[in-house]
Amino acid sequence: MLAASHLTRQFGDRVAVEDLSLELRPGEIFALLGPNGGGKTTTLRMLAGLIAPTAGTVTLDDEPVTRDTSARLRQRVGFLTETPGLWDQFSVRQNLLVYARLHGLPRPAQTVDDAMEQFGIRDRAHDAAATLSKGLRQRVALARAMLHQPQVILLDEPTSGLDPESARGVRDLIARARANHRTVVLSTHNLDEVERMADRVAVLRRRLLALDTPAALRQRLFGSRMRIVLAQPAAPLAAGLGLHGVSVDGSTLSVDLAAAGITTPDLVRRLAAAGADVLMVAPEEPPLEDVYLRLIQEGASS
Amino acid sequence: MISRIRALLGKEFLDLRLNPSVFLPVGIVGIMSLVIPFMIAVVVPAVTGERLSDSPDFEMAIEQQRVRQTPGLDPEGAVQVWLFEGFLLFMLIVPVVVATGISSHSVVGEKRARTLEPLLATPLTTFELLAAKTLGAWLPSIGLALLCFGTYIGGIALVAEPGVVSALLSTRSFSVVLLLGPLASLAALQATVCVSSRAKDERSAQQWGSLIVLPIAGSLIAPFLGVEMTLAIVLTGVAVLFVVNVVLMRVAIKVFDRESILTRWK
Numbered sequence: 242m243l244a245a246s247h248l249t250r251q252f253g254d255r256v257a258v259e260d261l262s263l264e265l266r267p268g269e270i271f272a273l274l275g276p277n278g279g280g281k282t283t284t285l286r287m288l289a290g291l292i293a294p295t296a297g298t299v300t301l302d303d304e305p306v307t308r309d310t311s312a313r314l315r316q317r318v319g320f321l322t323e324t325p326g327l328w329d330q331f332s333v334r335q336n337l338l339v340y341a342r343l344h345g346l347p348r349p350a351q352t353v354d355d356a357m358e359q360f361g362i363r364d365r366a367h368d369a370a371a372t373l374s375k376g377l378r379q380r381v382a383l384a385r386a387m388l389h390q391p392q393v394i395l396l397d398e399p400t401s402g403l404d405p406e407s408a409r410g411v412r413d414l415i416a417r418a419r420a421n422h423r424t425v426v427l428s429t430h431n432l433d434e435v436e437r438m439a440d441r442v443a444v445l446r447r448r449l450l451a452l453d454t455p456a457a458l459r460q461r462l463f464g465s466r467m468r469i470v471l472a473q474p475a476a477p478l479a480a481g482l483g484l485h486g487v488s489v490d491g492s493t494l495s496v497d498l499a500a501a502g503i504t505t506p507d508l509v510r511r512l513a514a515a516g517a518d519v520l521m522v523a524p525e526e527p528p529l530e531d532v533y534l535r536l537i538q539e540g541a542s543s
Numbered sequence: 544m545i546s547r548i549r550a551l552l553g554k555e556f557l558d559l560r561l562n563p564s565v566f567l568p569v570g571i572v573g574i575m576s577l578v579i580p581f582m583i584a585v586v587v588p589a590v591t592g593e594r595l596s597d598s599p600d601f602e603m604a605i606e607q608q609r610v611r612q613t614p615g616l617d618p619e620g621a622v623q624v625w626l627f628e629g630f631l632l633f634m635l636i637v638p639v640v641v642a643t644g645i646s647s648h649s650v651v652g653e654k655r656a657r658t659l660e661p662l663l664a665t666p667l668t669t670f671e672l673l674a675a676k677t678l679g680a681w682l683p684s685i686g687l688a689l690l691c692f693g694t695y696i697g698g699i700a701l702v703a704e705p706g707v708v709s710a711l712l713s714t715r716s717f718s719v720v721l722l723l724g725p726l727a728s729l730a731a732l733q734a735t736v737c738v739s740s741r742a743k744d745e746r747s748a749q750q751w752g753s754l755i756v757l758p759i760a761g762s763l764i765a766p767f768l769g770v771e772m773t774l775a776i777v778l779t780g781v782a783v784l785f786v787v788n789v790v791l792m793r794v795a796i797k798v799f800d801r802e803s804i805l806t807r808w809k
Contacts, residue, residue: 252806289664292802312668320664324657328554330561342550343665385661 376407555679
């Protein structure tokens, strides 16, 4: 599987990526989050073997990606660049056929026809790429990146600038790739997309600020909080509980379980014993945006 | 390796079919290289009613043997051979103009259209990329140069004095068209690729690339300054260009740095 170890990349005096290590798992969607200029594209390019790290190594199935091996190893990696990069005057089919042949696929025409069917672009097969909408262009570019059935797919902002319907279409295609046991690395600014799709998230601002599942990152930064809605005002009952880490908003209690030193069933039992009518108990999940911003701020201050 | 070069070469030819405007500059150069010699050697004498061999300048040139007397040719034919041989060097500039035009379109154009990065993300090696890009510009340039040469010879056969064509179909002429021209075009091509790889932006790449035409253009003036382009000079030029091409090929592969092309050009 694809792994990076202590990757650093400098452009002159500017350090774009510093000491980045990560290991991808088969069949996962891995999101790279970070501000503009945070090193996401540089990281993807290093993972794709397009640019060499100044220090550190990238390995694919334990084989180092070097100047000598990168051409061969790129056969197992698909890369969707930030812009679709289609030849505008070529038809959709012609665009894909060139890549099918470059990858040395045994039946290029058949493979291209199958890919167009799978990506829902067959009816536009003979249209020039220039005539396609942004969403369709992105579909063609995705089809191109996955044409050779790569084991790792690197996607640089795949839904950037797409309308919601097109973005959903692209997300469905990415989800389908995961279902086919492909590993997907996704660079994006779209936190909602990460929330919906990513198994793990890396937050990058030149250095790796955090790497975990979205839920684990939430818990690490905000703790495990429960939100309890009562039928009556919550303040008198909260005071009676005598717990730490409790905040009140009308008839709603927000309890930090770790700070309060209590489990959810115990909390509900104590509230019921105190005469509370409990209407709803749910884990409180701060949006990923809060997690991201906290990490970025912490990264900046450190 | 061959299959990848062929795949990209096919793409290059399709690109040329869809962008015929790339051939506009060579169309102009080709027409000029065909029209000017016929204007001077055939049309002007016909319109003025004065044969070239009767003009004092050419009479002196014939006496001084700067215009060679060829057995079986009258003085007018000898002057026409001298002129058409001189203008034959225009056939050098045709493949060079085609090659630099296409290569600046193909290499720089890929980057401008942001189509280079997906291409570099395939298993294509630098050698394969350069080979396909070079052949994609070189083969059409040779084809067009041969077309111009055929038209040139055909036109001469139709309108020049009897015996002029056979005098022109010499080893020297074929060396110019079949060896010197293709090698000059290949050198110009590879130099453009080198410049494209190192230039900070596409405009400077194109400007530097176009400068490569200048030394070739200089050689056109030589015959009219009294420097006769003998077979020995042509073959020396062939040998020099062969060495230059080998060196340029190595340099092109070395300086075609994927990284700087990806990261330097915005």
